[in-house]
Amino acid sequence: GVVDALGPGATGVEVAEPVAVYGAWGCGVCHACAQGAENYCPRASSLGIQPPGLGAPGAMAEYLVVDDARHLVPLGDLDPVAAVSLTDAGLTPYHAIVSSLGALPAGSTAVVIGVGGLGHVGIQILRAITGATVIALDLNEDKLKLAREVGAHRALPSDESAVESIRSLTVGVGAQAVFDFVGNGPTLEIARQVVALNGVIQIVGIGGAVLPTGFFSTPMGATVRAPYWGTRSELMEVLDLARAGAIHVETERFTLDEAPEAYRRLHEGMVRGRAVVVP
Numbered sequence: 001g002v003v004d005a006l007g008p009g010a011t012g013v014e015v016a017e018p019v020a021v022y023g024a025w026g027c028g029v030c031h032a033c034a035q036g037a038e039n040y041c042p043r044a045s046s047l048g049i050q051p052p053g054l055g056a057p058g059a060m061a062e063y064l065v066v067d068d069a070r071h072l073v074p075l076g077d078l079d080p081v082a083a084v085s086l087t088d089a090g091l092t093p094y095h096a097i098v099s100s101l102g103a104l105p106a107g108s109t110a111v112v113i114g115v116g117g118l119g120h121v122g123i124q125i126l127r128a129i130t131g132a133t134v135i136a137l138d139l140n141e142d143k144l145k146l147a148r149e150v151g152a153h154r155a156l157p158s159d160e161s162a163v164e165s166i167r168s169l170t171v172g173v174g175a176q177a178v179f180d181f182v183g184n185g186p187t188l189e190i191a192r193q194v195v196a197l198n199g200v201i202q203i204v205g206i207g208g209a210v211l212p213t214g215f216f217s218t219p220m221g222a223t224v225r226a227p228y229w230g231t232r233s234e235l236m237e238v239l240d241l242a243r244a245g246a247i248h249v250e251t252e253r254f255t256l257d258e259a260p261e262a263y264r265r266l267h268e269g270m271v272r273g274r275a276v277v278v279p
């Protein structure tokens with residue numbers, strides 16, 4: 001949106017300036033926050049910091065109160081409606097992928113499980129900043145079509161055939177990085193079986209299942225990580241990627257009155273990309 005008004009003492013942004021809101025608010029002064037990693041602020045919970053829309057009401061409305069100008073990133077000429085989802089659907093996969101860059105040189109393979117709001121942006125980010133061959137998995141044929149449209153080299157059904165297909169496509173080696181944007185039992189099992197020796201599994205989806213890790217479960221050297229959202233500087237980088245035309249979020253637009261319908265479609269897995277409610 002645009003800055004509508006500044007509270008007493010607020011500086012650093014101008015009224016009418018188009019901005020994106022960085023959503024993972026921390027204390028702003030600890031070591032993690034000093035690095036921009038407010039998503040990993042160890043004090044946020046004890047200080048009762050609850051960003052609007054995530055634990056506190058206030059995001060789905062005409063106006064949004066932001067505690068500090070540091071949580072605002074200039075949008076420049078990006079369209080707010082097209083760009084708003086980048087603050088989550090772009091930032092979350094970007095954070096996971098950036099922390100796996102060492103595993104994804106040219107010639108490597110990355111698997112994306114789940115081509116939803118985050119996964120379809122994850123595919124684009126992988127294509128934009130890594131040399132990996134990208135294999136996307138989903139249960140829904142429309143989502144597989146979307147995966148191909150946004151740059152996946154291969155898009156395959158996320159069923160019992162997936163493991164053998166990926167093993168075959170990688171000549172038995174497996175994938176150097178697996179990004180599970182679902183996080184349920186069957187997807188984690190696919191991740192476990194397709195990750196390469198010394199590879200990395202990033203459990204991004206909050207399906208809540210558990211992946212047994214260790215000798216006789218995951219391959220030797222494999223890392224399993226459950227990242228959360230992203231850092232302030234990474235959001236700037238995500239917006240830069242969008243500005244360069246390298247990534248975009250597929251969006252369906254709804255009015256505020258239509259928000260319940262947006263939730264219904266989301267619940268039924270019918271939303272292509274992200275639903276954006278525009279007051």
Ligand code: ZN
Nearest residue numbers: 027030033041
């Ligand atoms: Zn902090």
